[in-house]
Amino acid sequence: METTLHGYSVNPVCCNGCGACASLVPELFAMDEATEKPVLLLAEAPAAAIEQAMAFCPHDCIEMD
Numbered sequence: 001m002e003t004t005l006h007g008y009s010v011n012p013v014c015c016n017g018c019g020a021c022a023s024l025v026p027e028l029f030a031m032d033e034a035t036e037k038p039v040l041l042l043a044e045a046p047a048a049a050i051e052q053a054m055a056f057c058p059h060d061c062i063e064m065d
C-alpha cells in the first residue's frame with residue numbers, strides 16, 4: 001500500500017507545551033525541556049500519523065503541509 005508522506009509543523013505561538021503530541025505520537029514529536037515546546041523528529045511523516053497528532057492537540061497548533 002502506498003503511503004504519502006507530508007511535512008508537518010507546530011505553530012509555536014499557539015502551542016502551550018502541554019506535551020500531548022509527544023506523549024501520544026512519540027514517533028513524530030519529542031518535548032524540548034529547555035523551551036517546553038515539541039521538536040519535530042522527522043522531516044516528513046505519513047498523513048495518518050500527522051492527522052492523529054492534529055486530533056490530539058487541544059489547541060489545533062499542528063499543521064500538515
Ligand code: SF4
Pocket residue numbers: 010014015016017018019020021022037038056057058059060061062
Ligand atoms: S499537543 Fe499541541 S499544544 Fe500540546 S505540546 Fe503538542 S503542539 Fe503544543
